[in-house]
Amino acid sequence: MSTTGTLKVGLVGWGAIGRVVGTALAAGEVPGAVLTCVVDNRPLGGAAPAEQVPFDTAIERCDLIVEAAGQGVVREWGERILAAGTDLLVASTGALTDEDLAKRLLEAGPGRVRFTSGAVGGLDLLQAVRALGPLDEVLLTTTKLPTTLEQPWMDKELIGRLRSATEPVEVLAGTARDVPVKFPRSTNVAASVALAVGDLDAVQVRVVADPHAVRTRHVIEAAGPHGSYRFEVAHTPDADNPATSGVVPYAVLRSLGAIAGRPGQIL
Structure with missing residues (x-):
């Protein structure tokens, strides 16, 4: 954190997530944190409430960079951010x-890498249970509108099934190692569950397309020697980007509050 005691935050991405996070930071809604600059590969024309700067400039100016623009940012810039001594959320x-x-990210430094819970709850409990011993079964079922799940790798037959579906259709089943790669903007929850469990291969994932899915639904079911657990969340999709849930930017803001030391914040 800066010598003034205020966390200087750089925001990468002025989309569905970034706009909410950046606007709240600029309005002073996260005590102890301030929006210093915004990075985006599109000219924003002053739409953001902070200066738009190149990535390298943001790293130099900020204590923490918030990634709100997709997995590619983490792959391309993550190590450089951390090596510069800047933290990454x-x-x-x-x-x-x-x-x-x-x-590489966990070993990089002196900056620290941090993660937000995103659109799902119960991760803290899964981490606590993991300390007692491994879980025997972990299943995540994610259900979304078909239009949010179409991907370039899909063949014509699968695209046709999605577009003509009148009932739920299982689009893909696999592990948390495989599925997020196939749906880079739609299944970050699978990776979050795997991080909590500590094993990508232990988390089985089902992705379901439902034409009647008014809400995006995530169901986590886990069992082991110490108990059984079930968490279910159903979010309204973001109006601007239906591939993400409207709650995600608020999860980011909650994480920022914890990092900045907001009084009473549960870590």
Whole structure:
């Protein structure tokens, strides 16, 4: 943190997540933190409430960089941010399914890498249970609108099934190692659960397309020698970017409050 005691924050991405986070920071809604600058590959024309700067400038000026622009930012810039002594708050946790990248980030420094819970709860309890011993079963089922799940790698048959679906369709099943790579903007929750459990291969993931899904739904089911656990959340998709849930920027703000030392903040 800066010598003034105020956390100088740089925000990467002025999209559905970044606009909410940046506006709240600029309005002073996170005590102890201030928005210093914004990085985006599009000219914002003064739309952001802080100066738009190149990435290198943001790293020099800030104590912490908030990634709100996708997994590619973490891959391209993560190590450089940390090596410069700047902390990094990652929203796109799916990037960490690349174990080599995750290892490099965790070993980089002197900056520290941090993660936000994003659109799902219960992760703190899973971490606590993991301390008692490994879980035997962990299943995440994510259900979204078909239009938010279409990907370039899909063949015509699968695209056709998604577009013509009248009932829920299982789009993909696999582990938390594999699925976030296939859906880089839609399944960061899978990576977040795996980070809490501590094992990418232990988390089984089902991605379901439902044409009637008014809300994005995540169901986590876990069991082990010490108990069984079930968490379910159903979020309204963000109006500007239906691939993400409207709660995600507020999870980022909560994490920023904890980092800045907001009184009463649960870590």
